[in-house]
Amino acid sequence: MIVVEHLKRILEVPKLLTGKVSSVLLSCLFLTGCAYDSFHYSDLDPYSSQPSGAKVQKVPSNGVHRVKSGETLFSIAFSYGLDYRNVADINGIDSPYVIYPNQKIRLSGTPKPRSVASSSSSTTASKAVTKNSKAKVNSSTKPVSTVKVPDKKVSDWRWPVSGSVIKSFSNAGVSSKGIDIRGKEAEHVKAAADGVVVYAGNGLIGYGNLVIVKHSDVYLSAYAYNERILVKEKQTVRVGDSLAVIGGKGSERPMLHFEVRRDGQPIDPLKVLPKQ
Incomplete structure (x- = not known):
């Protein structure tokens, strides 16, 4: 006016x-008003720039992954669709699976005898810390993760959120290895079974804010695209405990991407979840 x-x-x-x-x-005056409307972006979805889907990464041609700050052995194996136990054996890493920033992790190869491999792994990790002591990522010798895996069998599976499946499991190519579940606004994402949190962060490309829970030596579950994470790594959780606040990707909100891995391999979550 x-x-x-x-x-x-x-x-x-x-x-x-x-x-x-x-x-x-x-x-x-009219054109100025139109221009203002055209360049006023405050109402755009801040999540619209996220990758279109969670994917399993291809193993690098040299078969080696260099550890980044915030990664765990579980998250590394998960991102490549590998069994963390095999990766640990190849690199001679014993429980509680200590790894260090900038350490080289071999993703394929023949496991060496534990005594030799463990010594080799410790020496490699020590050299990596010493050599890169001036780098910010290796400012200390504190390990990235030391997680103890639960040893009991999974006896009870529950849905992480209450809602319908809007995207089914597919094992074709490197596309999504889980299901997408429609949820409710501000709904809490719950642990699908008892376990321990082995990863909580946003370092895996295509998964947004991700929580990975280890339930046993065999089973692992993942909860992606969360609005906010409510747990920390090494935290023990019981089935039904809150892990995060549901989020989504792009216009698909509220939505949870849920995955289950058995021996490192993606399986259809509907095979373990109870019928709704």
């Missing part, structure tokens, strides 16, 4: 503005 009143005063000035000039001014 202030702008309109100001414009009226300008147009009342005689001899300075003709009808044609007034029309030009009105047109400019």
